[in-house]
Amino acid sequence: MRVAVIGLGLIGGSLALAVPGTRGFDHDEAARRIARSRGVDVADDVSSAVRGADIVVAAVPPDGVAATFTAAARLAPSAVLTDVASSKRDLEGFAASLPPGAHVVGSHPLAGSTGRGVEAAAADLFRGRAWAIVPTSRSDTDSVRAVGELARSAGARPIVLSQQRHEALMTWLVRAPLAVSSALAWSASIESPEGLTELAGPGFRDATRLATTPAALAEELLFGADRERLAVVLRVIAGTLTDWADEIVRDDLPPVRAELAAARDMRAQLDRASEDSSAK
């Protein structure tokens, strides 16, 4: 499987390091130079990276995916095209605009790091992490299978999801936790600060860690696509908190107790799932 990666940032660079035989390209000369110094096979232009590839990965910012797909579909008409964006909302539109015969499958590797750029890239970035595969109207069994193979070559666990399901899960697992964590930190910041930072322990720190998400990423996640869905989820969580406040004050504890138990079970399942996947 010949893989071409366009965009050698953290994700693209890591993919090029993780999957043997990958050819990479980046429009930024410095990124190409650093990638080369790290052992990546870097082409000097898009067409020499893409020509002859079986899979082309557009590891570029969301607003560059459509242009990368258009170029790749022209240069390698039989290649499977995939992206790495965390939102799949616009993917179907890009896919449908390509010439007939183009194969497009969405990828969302759930991996990241606090570092940025190819300097922070690492061959093990995807190891044991989930890799969501989101088929489009331009996907078929072979193209979905090829992207699954790419994910596994990088050490990730491929999971095929519909676009709707992927957006719903991202709202629950990424956008809502960011909002909840930030709302807790913001609300606590109104409180008088005396003793607050001194007494904050690991519980408060973990619960508010996502509040440190850089502004640009936080705004992309909260103010980007699908605001209505996010709002519904935030209102559900807010409703749970006000219900608990009311029930605790009027000493109606059985519902809170039952919901705390369900929360504990849900979270224990997560820990079991991660033990299972690390044991594999």
Place this chain on the structure above:
Amino acid sequence: MRVAVIGLGLIGGSLALAVPGTRGFDHDEAARRIARSRGVDVADDVSSAVRGADIVVAAVPPDGVAATFTAAARLAPSAVLTDVASSKRDLEGFAASLPPGAHVVGSHPLAGSTGRGVEAAAADLFRGRAWAIVPTSRSDTDSVRAVGELARSAGARPIVLSQQRHEALMTWLVRAPLAVSSALAWSASIESPEGLTELAGPGFRDATRLATTPAALAEELLFGADRERLAVVLRVIAGTLTDWADEIVRDDLPPVRAELAAARDMRAQLDRASEDSSAK
């Protein structure tokens, strides 16, 4: 400073291991045996542990503190009495009921572990952690200073707070994060589970980690003392989430943006504070 620790569980056992010259006692014979095998100087009864002590630490469950203080005040009338409970709401009542001349100062070491009992005790449990000191009407400068010295001997950072301030901070830093984390996990558990555990990454895991708090502790924190204060804080956080939902949907982003920035600053201060304290 001669220290007596009554109750050799996780906290009492760790204190006995951390502070040289401590004598310990536990009503449970097995706990005494294990503590001895770990090198603690363990007395065979309360009176030989307490007699001659300068400080007596009641490291027992909250409902055993009053009885331990009463016994200690009789056996060592000039000793400073302190506890380790996370709520200081009932402490003033216990203190006031003791004979005149008894010295009582509240202690809340902010340290813990997922382990239980003296088996999980560790000499470094308190190292670098905060230790709240809450004076009562039965505290004076010397007794507060003695408890500060105890905290420092254990490797902790003593912080003196009023009982009111201590309860307010515990609500923001311990009780509310537990509720918020559980409300997120519970709300997500209503969602269809397909793909949820597979796609959950470190962000969602951190934000929901407190939902794994054991039921008995979670109920003590949420259904115990000062329910009104907790309810107010939960309603503030819920209100923030619903405001953000409304503002995001109607594209009124400046207030959300400003509050996200304040949350980020607040959380960054925490990280700076912990770097400062670990650098010491």
